[in-house]
Amino acid sequence: MNVEDIMAVVVSYNGRETTRRTILALVGQVGRIHVVDNGSEPDSIEILDALAREHVISVDRLGTNRGIGHALNLGVALAKRAGFTWLLTMDQDSVVASGMIKAYQSAVLPGSRVASLSPRVSKQKARSEAVKDINSAITSGNLVLISVFDEVGSYDEGFFIDCIDFDFSLRLRRAGYRLLRVQTADMQHQLGEPTNLPVYLTGFYAQHSPLRRYYMTRNYLYLAERYLLEFPGFIVKLGILRVLLYILILFLDRNPLRSYCAIARGLRDYIARRKGPCPTASR
DSSP, X not given: OOGGGEEEEEEESSOTHHHXXXXXXXXXXXXXXXXXXXXXXXXXXXXXHHHHHTTSOEEEEOSSOOOHHHHHHHHHHHHHHHTOSEEEEEETTEEEOTTHHXXXXXXXXTTSOEEEEEEEETTSOOOSSSEEEOXXXXXXXXXXXXXXXXXXXXXXXXXXXXXXXXXXXXXXXXXXXXXXXXXXXXXXXXXXXXXXXXXXXXXXXXXXXXXXXXXXXXXXXXXXXXXXXXXXXXXXXXXXXXXXXXXHHHHHXXXXXXXXXXXXXXXXXXXXXXXXXXTTOOO
């Protein structure tokens, strides 16, 4: 794996300076940085335009929010056409360490069936082993072998946001591929909005908008429908975490009623077999 073999795709949406930090941390670590912007406001677009003028990035401006899955699939298609071997998928709120790709390079062994490499997020505990097989990888910081998309398919655009990473990870595992976390590859990543909660609660609760609660609920049910029989342990564990989250919302959310209404809409739209963007909002 060489740096020139890797293209990074960053999905942006009104990230402003956060997106700039994400992009600049990738400079020199990958062969190309491509940003797919989901209809950001002018101040965020100005930052992307400035970076493009510096020849740091290329930008695909969608003009409207088409969802994370659609943006990632545009990145996959571009990477294939340009002849890259690996695709690094990035959220706009993640900053990789300077040696992350070098750590990935040392983890790939010929014939190992490794299709996904993910970093140790800053809040995760360091472990003694250099690499660890994992059940799923978050989208941000995930280095994916591009050839596997021909076998397992593209990202599911029907999810719009949330559970896209779980769905893709389980398809990789179904096809017999390994997903590794590289313990020496570090990345800072913000899960939800900042809170002052005790550390022991952060594994069960994150502050999100009611709209995110909608997608998390609806898409988990689609995920469970697809994979419960194949990966029961994964689906049941995720379901238990969802139940704990719903309980904590009552005590920790700024507006629990709005969150519970959004959760109810997510259940309703799953029953109605709706996918894509929430009917009442684009994000």
